[in-house]
Amino acid sequence: MRRTERSRLHRLPxxxxxxxxxxxxxxDAAFLAHVGFAxxxxxxxxxxxYGRDGDRLYLHGSAASRMLTRLAGxxxxxxxxxxxDGLVLxxxxxxxxxxxxxxxxxxxxxxxADPEGKTRAxxxxxxxxxxxxxxxxxxxxxxELKATSVLEFVVxxxxxxxxxxxxxxDETDYDRAVWAGVLPLRLQAGDPVPDPRLADxxxxxxxxxxxxxx
Amino acid sequence: MRRTERSRLHRLPxxxxxxxxxxxxxxDAAFLAHVGFAxxxxxxxxxxxYGRDGDRLYLHGSAASRMLTRLAGxxxxxxxxxxxDGLVLxxxxxxxxxxxxxxxxxxxxxxxADPEGKTRAxxxxxxxxxxxxxxxxxxxxxxELKATSVLEFVVxxxxxxxxxxxxxxDETDYDRAVWAGVLPLRLQAGDPVPDPRLADxxxxxxxxxxxxxx
Numbered sequence: 001m002r003r004t005e006r007s008r009l010h011r012l013p014x015x016x017x018x019x020x021x022x023x024x025x026x027x028d029a030a031f032l033a034h035v036g037f038a039x040x041x042x043x044x045x046x047x048x049x050y051g052r053d054g055d056r057l058y059l060h061g062s063a064a065s066r067m068l069t070r071l072a073g074x075x076x077x078x079x080x081x082x083x084x085d086g087l088v089l090x091x092x093x094x095x096x097x098x099x100x101x102x103x104x105x106x107x108x109x110x111x112x113a114d115p116e117g118k119t120r121a122x123x124x125x126x127x128x129x130x131x132x133x134x135x136x137x138x139x140x141x142x143x144e145l146k147a148t149s150v151l152e153f154v155v156x157x158x159x160x161x162x163x164x165x166x167x168x169x170d171e172t173d174y175d176r177a178v179w180a181g182v183l184p185l186r187l188q189a190g191d192p193v194p195d196p197r198l199a200d201x202x203x204x205x206x207x208x209x210x211x212x213x214x
Numbered sequence: 215m216r217r218t219e220r221s222r223l224h225r226l227p228x229x230x231x232x233x234x235x236x237x238x239x240x241x242d243a244a245f246l247a248h249v250g251f252a253x254x255x256x257x258x259x260x261x262x263x264y265g266r267d268g269d270r271l272y273l274h275g276s277a278a279s280r281m282l283t284r285l286a287g288x289x290x291x292x293x294x295x296x297x298x299d300g301l302v303l304x305x306x307x308x309x310x311x312x313x314x315x316x317x318x319x320x321x322x323x324x325x326x327a328d329p330e331g332k333t334r335a336x337x338x339x340x341x342x343x344x345x346x347x348x349x350x351x352x353x354x355x356x357x358e359l360k361a362t363s364v365l366e367f368v369v370x371x372x373x374x375x376x377x378x379x380x381x382x383x384d385e386t387d388y389d390r391a392v393w394a395g396v397l398p399l400r401l402q403a404g405d406p407v408p409d410p411r412l413a414d415x416x417x418x419x420x421x422x423x424x425x426x427x428x
Binding site (some may be wrong): 038044082084104137148167180186189191193197203211 | 263358408
């Protein structure tokens with residue numbers, strides 16, 4: 001992937017990577033992105049779901065969305081994805097840290113206008129979240145497609161950062177009698193909560209369990 | 215809190231709020247922010263930990279950090295915090311959604327220069343993550359404080375958005391024989407992993423359990 005100053009890893013480059021495999025693995029493990037764009041110098045950061053196909057990310061939302069309208073204008077954008085893996089407790093305040101995997105991707109977006117392209121992109125987003133769901137539900141109508149903006153964000157440059165493992169303390173601090181280590185964290189699924197209007201005979205589908213164990 | 219066009223809730227304003235209590239509760243329940251700023255029109259979105267004191271957020275990092283250097287210059291910034299609460303599975307592709315709580319805050323940052331102010335802000339960040347940790351560990355030295363940039367981000371305007379509850383389907387879709395409901399999600403703590411060099415006699419502190427059950 002291309003590298004210029006904007007994606008150069010300034011801090012702790014040993015934790016960083018421009019490797020496409022690493023970047024794609026993080027993008028595939030997560031599903032929420034924070035999308036940044038600027039309007040007259042004022043930055044906006046908006047959380048949104050996404051799907052991935054190669055170096056393209058798909059975003060969607062209401063046709064009335066300010067974010068999607070701005071992005072569709074082709075402005076420079078930054079899509080950041082972060083997975084929190086744990087709190088890192090060191091013996092000194094200074095060496096406390098977080099275990100995480102993140103991707104910062106730069107590029108521009110374009111609106112997908114044709115209904116077939118929109119439907120395909122929406123399916124990619126749906127499959128990214130819950131593979132198998134799309135075939136179970138009513139597909140979008142022409143009216144619904146019209147009310148939905150779908151963007152294709154082409155990743156022009158990206159970098160990944162990963163921190164893992166135990167704290168790294170100053171040698172002189174290791175004999176301190178304080179607990180040190182990692183508190184692992186992960187986004188975990190609970191038991192599915194059926195809709196109040198769901199018939200008792202409809203069981204939760206298998207892809208919910210697959211999501212929970214990923 | 216102040217409201218101008220940038221923080222106006224365009225989409226589904228019934229899900230949005232400018233109420234300070236709602237905004238503070240979300241900021242206190244989370245600990246990871248995505249900070250946006252623009253350099254010559256190019257937006258950057260960087261994940262970072264934070265702490266809160268009233269309408270001020272504290273951020274920290276290496277003195278060499280590009281983000282902190284830029285932000286300390288007083289550029290317009292956007293700090294966004296998102297808590298993912300669940301996947302919302304509807305009977306139609308169109309009505310799928312996510313349950314979440316998010317805050318989008320606008321303002322500017324300034325660097326805190328004096329060591330006392332820095333130490334106070336670092337303690338606020340530490341307390342925000344793990345109340346009680348700060349008193350257990352070695353405090354920062356003068357050299358460590360020098361190597362750390364600490365920013366105070368004054369929230370000038372902010373809005374919260376919350377989606378909760380079951381899917382809202384079209385009336386004509388309710389009789390479809392497909393599972394619908396919510397898959398609850400939360401960031402969950404696992405068992406603490408002691409540092410390989412930790413003495414067996416040191417037990418995990420109580421604040422780890424309090425974090426896990428929050």
